Amino acid sequence: MPRQHDYRTTVTWTGNTGAGTDSYRGYGREHEVRAEGPPPLAGTADPAFRGTADRWNxxxxxxxxxxxxxxxxxxxxxxxxxxxxxxxxxxxxxxxxxxxxxxxxxxxxxxxxxxxxxxxxxxxxxxxxxxxxxxxxxxxxxxxxxxxxxxxxxxxxx
CATH class of the missing domain: 3.30.300.20 (K homology (KH) domain)
Structure with missing residues (x-):
């Protein structure tokens, strides 16, 4: 019988600059990826999609x-x-x-x-x-x- 492996992550958006997604250009793409065990991973969108180059996309x-x-x-x-x-x-x-x-x-x-x-x-x-x-x-x-x-x-x- 095949073994099954389950994985869980939590992705939390941290890019709310105060107005939420009021406009496409008005919010940050920053977020954190978490899982039990490793440190949080700082994420964003690709710079081509309004993210920053200092975080993983x-x-x-x-x-x-x-x-x-x-x-x-x-x-x-x-x-x-x-x-x-x-x-x-x-x-x-x-x-x-x-x-x-x-x-x-x-x-x-x-x-x-x-x-x-x-x-x-x-x-x-x-x-x-x-x-x-x-x-x-x-x-x-x-x-x-x-x-x-x-x-x-x-x-x-x-």
């Missing part, structure tokens, strides 16, 4: 969730396969396209993991494990747009 968080999920799944698969990863950095990019009617959607995300392995003998196996990580990533399996991977593999000390 939902689009960045979606991109970060995909990159985190892939990395965590990948590292677990490497550990189980005996591939020793000694470094991992991902500079991911996402594309969102507005539809002209006030909405929009992500059309693609590209993950660019730079993975360092301990042994040259593991480079190809480590590269192949990105495909398996993609098929097992909970977040990638939950989105309706392509998530591509362009890994770069290096060997520690090489």
């Amino acid at each position: 939902p689009e960045q968080l979606l991109l970060a969730s995909l990159a985190q999920c892939h990395m965590l799944t990948y590292l677990a698969l490497c550990a189980l396969a005996g591939v020793v990863v000694t470094g991992y950095t991902d500079e991911a990019d996402g594309t969102m396209t507005e539809d002209g009617a006030g909405g929009g959607r992500f059309t693609e995300v590209v993950l660019r993991p730079r993975v360092e392995v301990a042994s040259a003998d593991d480079v190809e196996r480590a590269r192949r494990l990105h495909g398996e990580a993609h098929t097992k990533c909970f977040i990638a399996n939950s989105v309706n747009f392509p998530v591509r991977h362009e890994p770069v593999m290096t060997v520690r000390g090489a």
